[in-house]
Structures are given as structure tokens and as C-alpha cells.
Amino acid sequence: MINKLWVFSTIILLGLLGSCSDDTNDSDFLAGDLFTDSNIRVVLIDTLTVNISTIKFDSIITSAAERILIGQYTDPVFGKVRSANYSGFLPNSYYIDTEAEYDSIVLFAKYDTYYYNDTTKTNTIKIKRLSDNFDPDENNVFYNNSTVAYDDIDLGIISYIPRPQSSDSLEIKLTDDLGLEFFNQFQNKIVTDNAEFTNEFKGLALLPDTEDDGSVIGFSKSSSDFYMRLYYSTAGEIERTQSYTDIILNTSDSPNPFFNNISATDPINYLQTLTNGEVSLSSDDSDDESFIQSGTGIATKIELPYLKTVNNVGGQGTLLKAVLKIKPVAGSYSDYLMLREYLSVYLVDKNNDITSQLYNTDASVVSAILNTYNQEYNDVYFEIDLTAYIEGILSTDLNSEESLLLIPENYTATVDRFILNGTLNSSTKTKLELTYAVYDEEN
Known part of the structure; x- marks a missing residue:
């Protein structure tokens, strides 16, 4: 419902119109003779009802993720956040000279700059051999809750202090049993093609330690950044000649045998009520807060049920601007639990199924943009320009059953989390601000 109207003078309106540029005002409004001869006012409507809730998708696809994610930390709200990687491999060659001798095998993993939480603490990676084949679902994809059985024995283990912003790579020594197995298969021509190799070697699971909290x-994922390198050498007249064969991610099979298993266990009680994708947890029932976490499928849903009441202001009018402002909860973010600069905005139907990403009229995507200009005054908020979206709703007689959905930009390959304010606290509430020009007002 509309609870409050702020009315400006005609002079202010004309100044506002003079300052609006074409790329920030998508309306068809023109200040022609009809407009200038009319009784004009600008109305700022900032108390339209906004309903905020949290949903959780049953699963999200991670087999197309752009990176390998490994690690674990304990979050005070979301619980134990964990990501493990499952990957299949293929050698770049099946030939090893009969005179060569085995040396060693090492897994290389290069940072890609992404991290979340405290990188001053030690992380551990345990490498296991898969004992079962990759088995995708009927859509030939893998999800954040997919898994593949693996052997208990560690093929390799490393404890390290992460340096994610560096160009370094982790070098993880693997067992000689594995290295000799590959070496003998290639040198003795026991394995000579991809089908034979994947039948013998299913892949690797890279797991954080169960006690990690970093x-x-x-x-x-690049073949030049993440691979096993099998070292061997041949004797020469003076010294040995070193050689190697790289065993890289399998990108030949379809679907690619690759996914990140991402989970968050033992979260706060509110989040434990999200038992399936159709459940919506109102911010009114969760301490006036909503939640977002990429990787696990937790998202914030926004409903604007009474938009059409704008047409009750009276007279003819046009929408000049529509902005939604939503504040992260103070104290819920830090240098470790970072706020990202953008959130993506999608549309979902009444069953919480995504129908499309939200776009402007110029085909650019609509984003929630983080505003930190007054951060020293704790005035931090995400701002979403909904002008084109709301103009479309107001221009039709149909009532849309779609809602807005906020998720991180790369939600299948990150574990970013956000806690946002609801609508109950007057100083921090989420609000929709509509700037509306009214003319030829009815007497």
C-alpha cells in the first residue's frame, strides 16, 4: 500500500527534468505544450510494500564452474562451509621411451585469485583416488550436492597458508604407487588411448580436512595451471635427460567429468527451515533479515505486490525513476566475509523457478550495485535501478506473479554470502523509491 507521499513544486520538477539524461530515464515522458500547460507535481513514493524472503534451490549446477574450489571454514550464520573438487583426467601422451626410468609424480594447482574468509589460517588438501565413475543426471550435468565414491588412502596431502593473489602454484607430491602405475601403463603400452585410461583411472577427489577452519x-581450471606431471628420465653418455608427461583435466568427454561439491551444514535455525526450493522464509520470521549464499543456492527474493497502486495518485503521470535500496546487516561483513560490488538480479515464478535474468531496455543486465560512499556513517546499501522493469509492469493491465531474486554474479563458482535487512526497522529497512511526475490532475 502507499502510506506516504512527498510532493515537490513545479520548479523542482523542471530542474529535475533538466538534469535527467536519456540513459538514466527510460520513460517516454516529454515536456511538451500539454505538460507545461498542466498542473504539475512530482511525487516521491518511498513506502510501497516490499516483501523480503529467503529461498534455497534444491541444487545448483557446478559442472560448468569456471574454477576449482577447495576449502572449509565455519561461519557463525551459515554453518560449516565446505567445498571439494572432483575431476577426471587424461594424459597428453601415451608414449614413454622403453629406456626411461620413473622419477616422481606431482600435482600442480595454480591460484586463480578467488578466496573467501581468513587466508592467514592453514588450509589442508587431501587427494583421494576415485573408485567409481562419474555418473551425471539425465541432463548430463553435476550439481553442488553431487558426489563420487573414493578410496580412503591419501594419494597426496598438503597443508599450506594460501596466497590467492599470487601467481604461485601449489605443488603436491603424489604417491609413487600412482606414478609407477601410470609410468608402467604408458611405457609397456598397456594403456594406449583415452577410453582405456579412464577405465583404469576414474579421477581424483580434492578434499579439505574435516578440521579445517580457514x-x-x-x-x-586451465590445462596449463592444473595438472599431474609424471617425471621420468633416460641415461645419457654424460648425464640423465629429464622428461615428463602431463595428465590434465579431461575436457574431451561429454559431459566433462568435473564438479565442485559445495555445502553448508549446521546453519542457524532459520536457514534449517529451507527444506525444499518452494519454501520461502519471510524476513519477518527471521529476525528481519534475509540471506544469500552462492554455491549452496541460498538467495533473497523480493516481491512488490502493490505497484499498480501508483496509478491511484491521480491525473496522468509518468515514472521518472524507480530505485530499490537494500542494506546489508551491520556487522555481518568484514575483511574476511567480504561484500562484493554487484549482485545479479533474476526473475522467478511463484514456484521460485528462475525464468530469466532481468534486463534494461537497452539489453544491459540489471545489477544490484554496492554503494559505500558514506561507509564511515554505516550507510552502505545495494541499489537496483528498476525503472524499466516497473514501467513495463505499470504499462500493462496484467498482474505479474513474478518476483525479483538476488544472487551473486558467479554463484556456481563462489561461496560469497550476504545478510540483508528486511522491512521492519525504519532506519535500515529495504525500500523502493519511485519518482513519479503527475500532470492534468483530476479535480
């Missing part, structure tokens, strides 16, 4: 780290 960070989740991103590693590059």
Missing part, C-alpha cells in the same frame, strides 16, 4: 580457495 578459507575456501579458487584454483584455475
Whole structure:
């Protein structure tokens, strides 16, 4: 409902119109003779009802994620946040000279700059051999809750202090049993093609230690950045000649045998009520807060049920601007639990199924943009320009059952989390601000 109207003078309106540019005002409003001869006012409507809730998708696809995610930390709200990686591999060659001798095998993993939480603490990666095949669902994809069985024995283990912003790579020594297995298969021509190799070697699981409480780290998927290197050498007249064969991510099979398993266990009680994708947890029932977490499928839903009441202001009018402002909860973010600069905005239907991403009339995507200009006064908020979206709703007689959905930009390959304010606290509430020009007002 509309609870409050702020009315400005005609002079202020003309100044406002003079300052609006074409790329920030998508309305068809023109200040022609009809307008200038009319009784004009600008109305700022800032108390339209906004309903905020949290949903959780049953699963999200991670087999197309742009990075490898490995790590674990304990979050005071979301619980134990964990990501493990499952990957299949193929060698770049099946030939090893019969005179060569085995040396060693090492897994290389290069940082890709992504991290979340405290990188001053030690992380551990345990490498296991998969004992089962990758088994995608009927859509040939893998999800954040997919898994593949693996052996208990560690093929390799490393404890390290992450340096995610560096160009370094982790070098993880693997067991000689594995290295000799590959070496003998290639040298003796036991395995000579991809089908034979994947039948013998299913892949690797890279797991954080169950006791880790540090960070989740991103590693590059590039074949030049993430691979096993099998070292061997041959005797020469003076010295030995070193050689190697790289065993890289399998990108030949379809679907690619790759996914990140991402979970958050033992969260606060509110989040435990999100038992399936159709459940919506109102911010009114969760301490006036809503939640977002990429990787696990937690998202904030925004409903604007009474937009059409704008037409009750009276007279002819046009929408000049529509902005939604939503504030993160003070104290819910830090240098470790970072706020990102953008959130993506999607449309969902009444069953919480995504129908499309939200676009402006110029085909650019609509984003929630973080405003930190007055951060020293704790005035931090996400701002979403909904002008084109709301103009479209007001221009039709149909009532839309769609809602807005906020999720991180790269939600399948990150574990970013956000806690946002609801609508109950007057100083921090989420609000929709409509700037509306009214003319030829009815007497």
C-alpha cells in the first residue's frame, strides 16, 4: 500500500527534468505544450510494500564452474562451509621411451585469485583416488550436492597458508604407487588411448580436512595451471635427460567429468527451515533479515505486490525513476566475509523457478550495485535501478506473479554470502523509491 507521499513544486520538477539524461530515464515522458500547460507535481513514493524472503534451490549446477574450489571454514550464520573438487583426467601422451626410468609424480594447482574468509589460517588438501565413475543426471550435468565414491588412502596431502593473489602454484607430491602405475601403463603400452585410461583411472577427489577452519580457495581450471606431471628420465653418455608427461583435466568427454561439491551444514535455525526450493522464509520470521549464499543456492527474493497502486495518485503521470535500496546487516561483513560490488538480479515464478535474468531496455543486465560512499556513517546499501522493469509492469493491465531474486554474479563458482535487512526497522529497512511526475490532475 502507499502510506506516504512527498510532493515537490513545479520548479523542482523542471530542474529535475533538466538534469535527467536519456540513459538514466527510460520513460517516454516529454515536456511538451500539454505538460507545461498542466498542473504539475512530482511525487516521491518511498513506502510501497516490499516483501523480503529467503529461498534455497534444491541444487545448483557446478559442472560448468569456471574454477576449482577447495576449502572449509565455519561461519557463525551459515554453518560449516565446505567445498571439494572432483575431476577426471587424461594424459597428453601415451608414449614413454622403453629406456626411461620413473622419477616422481606431482600435482600442480595454480591460484586463480578467488578466496573467501581468513587466508592467514592453514588450509589442508587431501587427494583421494576415485573408485567409481562419474555418473551425471539425465541432463548430463553435476550439481553442488553431487558426489563420487573414493578410496580412503591419501594419494597426496598438503597443508599450506594460501596466497590467492599470487601467481604461485601449489605443488603436491603424489604417491609413487600412482606414478609407477601410470609410468608402467604408458611405457609397456598397456594403456594406449583415452577410453582405456579412464577405465583404469576414474579421477581424483580434492578434499579439505574435516578440521579445517580457514578459507575456501579458487584454483584455475586451465590445462596449463592444473595438472599431474609424471617425471621420468633416460641415461645419457654424460648425464640423465629429464622428461615428463602431463595428465590434465579431461575436457574431451561429454559431459566433462568435473564438479565442485559445495555445502553448508549446521546453519542457524532459520536457514534449517529451507527444506525444499518452494519454501520461502519471510524476513519477518527471521529476525528481519534475509540471506544469500552462492554455491549452496541460498538467495533473497523480493516481491512488490502493490505497484499498480501508483496509478491511484491521480491525473496522468509518468515514472521518472524507480530505485530499490537494500542494506546489508551491520556487522555481518568484514575483511574476511567480504561484500562484493554487484549482485545479479533474476526473475522467478511463484514456484521460485528462475525464468530469466532481468534486463534494461537497452539489453544491459540489471545489477544490484554496492554503494559505500558514506561507509564511515554505516550507510552502505545495494541499489537496483528498476525503472524499466516497473514501467513495463505499470504499462500493462496484467498482474505479474513474478518476483525479483538476488544472487551473486558467479554463484556456481563462489561461496560469497550476504545478510540483508528486511522491512521492519525504519532506519535500515529495504525500500523502493519511485519518482513519479503527475500532470492534468483530476479535480
